[in-house]
Amino acid sequence: MWPFPRIIAHRGGGTLAPENTLAAMRCGLEHGFRAVEFDVMLAADGIPVLMHDPVFGRTIAATGSVPESTAQQLAAMDAGAWFDARYAGEPVPTFLQVIDYCNANGIWMNVEIKPAPGFEAETGRAAAQLLRQHLPEGGRTPLFSSFSADALRAAKQAAPEIPRGFLSSTVPDDLAAIMQDLGAVALHTNHKHVTPEQVRAIKTQGYGVFCYTVNEPERAREILSWGVDAFCTDRIDLIGPDFS
Numbered sequence: 663m664w665p666f667p668r669i670i671a672h673r674g675g676g677t678l679a680p681e682n683t684l685a686a687m688r689c690g691l692e693h694g695f696r697a698v699e700f701d702v703m704l705a706a707d708g709i710p711v712l713m714h715d716p717v718f719g720r721t722i723a724a725t726g727s728v729p730e731s732t733a734q735q736l737a738a739m740d741a742g743a744w745f746d747a748r749y750a751g752e753p754v755p756t757f758l759q760v761i762d763y764c765n766a767n768g769i770w771m772n773v774e775i776k777p778a779p780g781f782e783a784e785t786g787r788a789a790a791q792l793l794r795q796h797l798p799e800g801g802r803t804p805l806f807s808s809f810s811a812d813a814l815r816a817a818k819q820a821a822p823e824i825p826r827g828f829l830s831s832t833v834p835d836d837l838a839a840i841m842q843d844l845g846a847v848a849l850h851t852n853h854k855h856v857t858p859e860q861v862r863a864i865k866t867q868g869y870g871v872f873c874y875t876v877n878e879p880e881r882a883r884e885i886l887s888w889g890v891d892a893f894c895t896d897r898i899d900l901i902g903p904d905f906s
């Protein structure tokens with residue numbers, strides 16, 4: 663049985679708000695979502711912040727990178743203007759700010775550990791150490807995920823009690839060995855590559871299946887019919903939190 667939410671707002675507010683910001687978390691909540699996925703990376707001073715790309719340019723109009731900038735410098739950067747002028751000045755939030763927001767509003771977190779290259783274990787460790795100190799009281803346990811096995815291994819060591827999902831764009835041949843090594847409870851995989859047979863096989867082995875990123879209701883219905891446990895979506899306007 664999948665103990666986590668089934669429909670998850672990707673990067674906070676999907677396509678409706680600047681990704682990985684507090685504004686995105688508010689947008690998801692306004693659309694009824696109490697389950698969110700976001701990306702966590704380490705700033706230069708070891709503080710985990712929300713960010714997808716290590717190098718600036720796409721969401722931050724600057725040169726440089728996250729691992730070269732402190733959390734304070736990142737907080738002064740504009741992570742909203744790229745999306746829409748009405749979000750200008752929206753800062754890069756720290757992971758702690760987002761944990762606090764989610765806990766205060768009863769929002770479940772799928773924390774994707776997204777290390778900048780070379781910072782895999784450090785990022786997993788820092789994210790896990792912080793989250794374990796701020797677990798929601800009486801709320802549902804959050805779920806870590808990462809494409810980086812090193813990051814998940816470090817998270818496991820720092821906070822074994824917080825469950826982990828392994829992210830892989832395709833189903834690895836040696837899935838069982840990986841899942842065992844990481845103590846992972848679920849495979850998070852690209853819905854574009856997975857087959858109903860693979861979903862069945864993974865679930866038979868006792869693991870959950872989470873798909874990213876499903877933006878068409880018809881496709882969402884199809885993968886749910888295969889037994890996929892959960893998915894994240896950018897189209898929180900088309901696919902609501904109670905979608906089935």
Ligand code: G3P
Pocket residue numbers: 672699701714774807829850874875894
């Ligand atoms: O966690 C699911 C999904 O977010 C993984 O890909 O690149 O959107 O972080 P990405």
Ligand code: MG
Pocket residue numbers: 699700701774
């Ligand atoms: Mg992500």
